[in-house]
Amino acid sequence: MAAKTKSKPTAEFADAPINASLTNEDKIELLRKMVRIRRFEQTSLKHYQGDKIGGFLHLYIGQESVAVGSISLLGENDHVITAYRDHGHALAVGMNMDECMAELFGKATGCSKGKGGSMHYFAPDKNYWGGHGIVGGQTPLGAGLAFALKYKGLKGCCLCYLGDGAINQGAFHESLNLAALWDLPVIYIIENNGYSMGTSQARSSAYPEGGLAQRAEAYNMAWDKIEGVSVYEIRAGVQKAVERAHEESKPSIIEIMTYRHKGHSVADANAEKYRTKEEIQKYMQEHDPIDFWKSTLLEEGVITEDDYKKMNKEAGDEANAAAEFAEKSPFPDESEIFDDIYWEVDNNTEAGRTGRHFFHK
Amino acid sequence: MPREITYREALREGLDEELAHDDNVIIIGEEVAEYNGAYKVTEGLWKKWGDKRLIDAPISEAGFIGMGIGASMLGIRPVMELMFYSFAYVAFDQMMNNAATCRYMSGGLTHCPIVVRGPANGGTNVGATHSHTPENIFANMPGLKVVSPSDPHDVKGLIKSAIRDNDPVYFMESTVLYGMTGEVPSNDELDDGELIVPIGKAKVKKEGTDISLIAHGRAVVTSLLAAEILAEKYDINAEVLDLRSIRPIDEAAIMETVRKTHRAIYIEENKPFCGVGAQISSMIMEQAFDDLDAPVLRITSADAPAFYSPPIEKLQLPTAEEIVERALTIC
Structure with missing residues (x-):
């Protein structure tokens, strides 16, 4: 079972100032980003199953609103870091599908030149x-x-x-203490999809009544728990933490309730055993963040059904084109193996030329 | 009269100069600021530089070293003190995964200019948990640099190079060496106005012709003592080469001394299995086999956890007598 039955999503947060200021174009853009992430993930799944992609593939399908809603609040000096389920955040910060898909295919044109793979996308130029x-x-x-x-x-x-x-890792608790002790403007966003791989929240975490984020109280830190279906709710909730960070240089923990439609990774053979099919169906049908935002925009008269169809098709075409780009791109050259290990060697500095750095052969 | 200062003072001078050299240099660690350093290495620096540059960390090695790695990605240059290098093991994921591999996994988009420094030695009767010598463990990881200076001159020159280096440098000292005095020129005696020792350069500490004693860290001091005994009692003229840096390594200097003396022993306070000496002897065998008149020997700490009982722990570490004894078997 999932940790909590989610309340029926509502658009009650639409009136929050941070949302009231959204233009129609902004709202459409939020939808487009979520749809692009989903089409990207679906396309990558297809090619993973077609043996074009190695290793692990942790899909973000079902959680799109979290990355898109929260990242939409950020400005020039705001930064993002995440774990291995990172494709959604990458597209949300503005990385393009070509470089992301090529990375999955292990190609030289990938965002990390094929050296990182699915779990290790980086774009420092986009913070x-x-x-x-x-x-x-x-x-x-x-x-x-x-x-x-x-x-x-x-x-x-x-x-x-x-x-x-991840909330049960020691490094996280050490980080919370440091962040609170030194008033660091960091916002920890727990994307709570109910399962740490195949182990439910109830079987993995001891936590207060208010939920996982309430552990923040032990560090005298602000926290909040919000439903993750509505982009309005995510933006309204995370904005408070962003203001706290910007204005008071204080950390926060925000727990966002969400759900992954697929397994922990594509290799998760038990994705329909540790959760019931009925549970998965229920979340897909009643709590899908894209369906919810689309309905909201239809109700608000911001888009029409045709607009959505067009957007969906464009995103699918973009993902297919990215796969084609990835397929046609060359694999990295073998000579790349010893690049990007030492900055000083890569930049041929005196330090990089002094002493033997590599010991193979 | 050349200036003589302690290893501890030389290290402090290096840190102080780099705090002055670059506003982005900060020092973080347990007891480094208000307490003046568990070994007084940072004594006076908090008073001089204040809370912004000298930061007392809670006992959270994974937390504050990981934090330093994150900060370095945005241009901060943290120098992080481990009270004992043994405590690196609680920060292992941060030091091995994040510091060493983010550059590679980002295809070169990031780099990590951090220094993690502290004493990595046994011999002080503090038991196995506080006596680890992990230079071989960290040097095993491409992306990391490992430095182990053996005297006041080099500890100053190398800490300055380490802080200016744009890669992660793990800087391993010795509590036994902190009080050692040695010549360290003041900056106004130097043509460049400052003392810099490049990472990756070994140093011949004593010229010789009959056998090469190659070592790093405190084992260099032991090797110099052994060389004196060999000369006085046995008329054997040993050359002592101080590696100073373990990765990158000064391979040319190693081969040069071996080709000169035709005999080599690697001495270290590290453990033997896959120790630094194992790497060095393999390199010598591959590259200077025909120059050797005897097998390359290795002298290490005993292959056991550090013994607490003081007289027994002493027997675990390499001694000058042991070096002499082993040298005589191949000379």
């Missing part, structure tokens, strides 16, 4: 610092990005995403 494979391992780094912003006197924050399984 996006990965893409981290070890559960919870990115949480001290998120505190560090916030530390750097504060040190430099910049008014910014770091959104550091983690799953509900």
